[in-house]
Amino acid sequence: MFAHARPRADESHRLRHSVAGRPHNLASQGDLLNTKNSFTTHTLANGLRLVIEHMPQVRSAAGGFLVRTGSRDEPSELAGVSHFLEHMCFKGTANRTCREITLGFDRLGSTYNAYTSKERTLYYGWVRVENFAAQLELLADMMCSTIPPEEFETEKQVILDEIARSADQIEHLVYDLIHEQVYAGHPLAWPVLGTTETIAPLSRDRLYGYLTDRYHPANMILGVAGAVDPSSILELADRLCGRWPAKPPRAERKPPSPAPPGHLTRLIDRFQQQALVLAWPAPSETHPDRETADVFGSILGGHNSRFFWNIIQAGIAPNVAAGRVDYEDSGLMICWGFAEPDRAEALLEAMQNEIRRIISEGVTEDEVARVKNRIRTGLALEAESPYHRFGQLVSDIDLFGRPRPVEERLAEVEAVTPTRITEYLERWPMSGSPWLTSLGPREWPTA
Amino acid sequence: MERTETYHHLQLDCGVELAAIEIAGRKTTTLEIRVFGGLAAEPPDRLGLAGIVEETIGKGTAEKNAQELMDAFDMIGAQVSSAVGRESMVFRFSCLPEYVEQALALQAEMLRTPSFPEDFCGVALELAQQELTALDDDPGELARRLIAPRAYGPLLGRHELGTRESLRRITREDIISYWRRHFSAKRMTVSAAGAVDWNRLRIATERLFAGFGEDQGGDRGPIPIDFSPGHEHHPKNIEQEHILFCWPGLSVADDDYPVERLILAALGEGMSSRLFTTVREQQGLAYWVSAWDEHPRNGGMIFVGAATRPEHVDQTYQAILREVERLEADWTEEELDRAKTGLMAKTCTHGELTRARAAELSGDLFYYGRPLPTDEKIDLLARVTLDDIRRYLSAHPRDRRCLLTLGPVPMKATG
Numbered sequence: 001m002f003a004h005a006r007p008r009a010d011e012s013h014r015l016r017h018s019v020a021g022r023p024h025n026l027a028s029q030g031d032l033l034n035t036k037n038s039f040t041t042h043t044l045a046n047g048l049r050l051v052i053e054h055m056p057q058v059r060s061a062a063g064g065f066l067v068r069t070g071s072r073d074e075p076s077e078l079a080g081v082s083h084f085l086e087h088m089c090f091k092g093t094a095n096r097t098c099r100e101i102t103l104g105f106d107r108l109g110s111t112y113n114a115y116t117s118k119e120r121t122l123y124y125g126w127v128r129v130e131n132f133a134a135q136l137e138l139l140a141d142m143m144c145s146t147i148p149p150e151e152f153e154t155e156k157q158v159i160l161d162e163i164a165r166s167a168d169q170i171e172h173l174v175y176d177l178i179h180e181q182v183y184a185g186h187p188l189a190w191p192v193l194g195t196t197e198t199i200a201p202l203s204r205d206r207l208y209g210y211l212t213d214r215y216h217p218a219n220m221i222l223g224v225a226g227a228v229d230p231s232s233i234l235e236l237a238d239r240l241c242g243r244w245p246a247k248p249p250r251a252e253r254k255p256p257s258p259a260p261p262g263h264l265t266r267l268i269d270r271f272q273q274q275a276l277v278l279a280w281p282a283p284s285e286t287h288p289d290r291e292t293a294d295v296f297g298s299i300l301g302g303h304n305s306r307f308f309w310n311i312i313q314a315g316i317a318p319n320v321a322a323g324r325v326d327y328e329d330s331g332l333m334i335c336w337g338f339a340e341p342d343r344a345e346a347l348l349e350a351m352q353n354e355i356r357r358i359i360s361e362g363v364t365e366d367e368v369a370r371v372k373n374r375i376r377t378g379l380a381l382e383a384e385s386p387y388h389r390f391g392q393l394v395s396d397i398d399l400f401g402r403p404r405p406v407e408e409r410l411a412e413v414e415a416v417t418p419t420r421i422t423e424y425l426e427r428w429p430m431s432g433s434p435w436l437t438s439l440g441p442r443e444w445p446t447a
Numbered sequence: 448m449e450r451t452e453t454y455h456h457l458q459l460d461c462g463v464e465l466a467a468i469e470i471a472g473r474k475t476t477t478l479e480i481r482v483f484g485g486l487a488a489e490p491p492d493r494l495g496l497a498g499i500v501e502e503t504i505g506k507g508t509a510e511k512n513a514q515e516l517m518d519a520f521d522m523i524g525a526q527v528s529s530a531v532g533r534e535s536m537v538f539r540f541s542c543l544p545e546y547v548e549q550a551l552a553l554q555a556e557m558l559r560t561p562s563f564p565e566d567f568c569g570v571a572l573e574l575a576q577q578e579l580t581a582l583d584d585d586p587g588e589l590a591r592r593l594i595a596p597r598a599y600g601p602l603l604g605r606h607e608l609g610t611r612e613s614l615r616r617i618t619r620e621d622i623i624s625y626w627r628r629h630f631s632a633k634r635m636t637v638s639a640a641g642a643v644d645w646n647r648l649r650i651a652t653e654r655l656f657a658g659f660g661e662d663q664g665g666d667r668g669p670i671p672i673d674f675s676p677g678h679e680h681h682p683k684n685i686e687q688e689h690i691l692f693c694w695p696g697l698s699v700a701d702d703d704y705p706v707e708r709l710i711l712a713a714l715g716e717g718m719s720s721r722l723f724t725t726v727r728e729q730q731g732l733a734y735w736v737s738a739w740d741e742h743p744r745n746g747g748m749i750f751v752g753a754a755t756r757p758e759h760v761d762q763t764y765q766a767i768l769r770e771v772e773r774l775e776a777d778w779t780e781e782e783l784d785r786a787k788t789g790l791m792a793k794t795c796t797h798g799e800l801t802r803a804r805a806a807e808l809s810g811d812l813f814y815y816g817r818p819l820p821t822d823e824k825i826d827l828l829a830r831v832t833l834d835d836i837r838r839y840l841s842a843h844p845r846d847r848r849c850l851l852t853l854g855p856v857p858m859k860a861t862g
Contacts, residue, residue, distance in 0.1 A: 105719075109791060164756050377524040384475065384800060
């Protein structure tokens, strides 16, 4: 919804690199992650699921609603409607005008926003705990937007401007292009923002119809993390959301049938770099192989990785990485990079060499331990932040139907070994032809 | 929950200025080392040198090669990062508390005995040239680079990537020379937050940096801003037109800085701010419009930025300008209270993050020369009145501005 300002800074510092790491023995440090947090889950009579994490060590609370709808739930002619709706939920309700909503948040000192992805729309706010009830009332009210007609056309111009902004960002375009290639014909191929062609003719009534169809308890999750009293949150949630009418959950999503591997290139000569993406099938968000895939991706293309030492530090390209893109029923292992156009062949060859090498040689114990340790420190940092815990909680409820304790997530990571990664590469081979997407000033490679 | 926080601040015998906030209940520690120098300390024909030093200083020491050094940080799970700024560089890590001393020892080894291998120096220079190419595909950052020389002048207005020509001139000897001149205990502050054992940190820091750069000067003097009002348009074939303008503000250490900070919040922070309301909510002119401030040690610069489709550029500029020029108008107690609440609340929410607290403490040493406890910051904001706002705005007209546009069309009017 809101593009953040340039971060306030004492100086114009820019992150150049960050590395993290290894230790074989950190897992034995027993209670480091024991935050004494506790979870409460509940389902209201109308079907709205609640999850609350009590964090006694903090003074603030974050919370909001996850709506289980995104661009993959849209018909092609409405591409971008979920994201447009996210904007319009800030525009007015039966109880509040747009101005009253934003004033309401800012008078609480809230850090608030919303975003839309291919599968979800998330609304959230983070405040001092004494203001949390008032913030939740605002968020709950926004879920019952009236889509004010007088705001509709003005906001449409904002969305069209956001689409123009995205068109100037090569990384956005190549991300959309790889989805267009792999998921051709399936809604996962639609860009989250939609296109000028789908947004310009969109009517307020179609948007409102989409709202009433998707924003109801069976399709939503309320999450809260922070210094809250769970019982008072349950009472508050019942008062604010208990009367929302129950409706059946949305229809099950149709799994994608990925297109055959091949090349897709797009010539855009205003860019100075060539963007390159290689992709292979990978585990979905809930697949048991997901942690192994992520450790593998980090070894190949994360910090202190094969790509870092053998491609970036070989001077071939400054920005090269690997990782997983995942959805509820599909996933991709992608390797991507941005290079000066005359270095595109060298970048592609270097990436392919590293992939071949990791398949044939496997990974080492040290490499696996390094990634585990980064995750462990990352979990400790996450545990301090109500905002990050909230995001994890609602995601866990959506995907697993329950909150997952930090210890459980850590145990899943600890179970990854070099042998498991070898087995993973047998189940999810990267030796065959990938999907290859290239975007930039060269129409390359040709099929 | 009542949180126990203990502040420490000490000038160590080794020359390092050390500060820490012990925060009860935290399970991580973040430590930030700031070295005075930065972009402004580069020789004028070696622009980009500070960034190259920052990039290569971690590529090996007297005892370890590049990968061994990175692996050593990984051995203890330390998440390490670094950055270069106008007047300083920072090196930071976050880790579990029992590894703080090991991580600090590694940082000290890296800062004190870098080997600057020839091949990594060459790669860093090559990658910087490629980053300059990448910068051309990032219009927001490019606009900020282009306005900086006008906003700050030739020293503070430098960009970390330098220029293609200056990068070509940089040698390994230049890198070593920069390091020798600017890296010493007397030119360093160390700031830690979270699960900190003050005594152990103090002893370790004293030991690890004793004798570091003893023959170097300890000059930390701030550099003045050299502002040049005016307008530049930079043509570029992109979808949006970027508008950036700025005018001088106050130093963070100025008594009126809290007043300016609240005015800025009302102007451009949050969705109920004046700019967001007028430009985006009411007129739908731009997805991104904002105001922010930047602060070299000796002053400040207030920026307003927006990006819009070319057909809306004049209207967007005029809408922004109107809000800037009428900044004195319509202030109410409610607007002031809202701005105060926003800033005060974020000291609580964002203050939950140990990394944010360490960065804030490092900034306090940089600007104030001492830790400024959260309660003191909140009190400074709380004391601001509407009369202070009016007095500030009357004393600081915003009529000397620097304007930059980047995109396919120049604006018609820039008054």
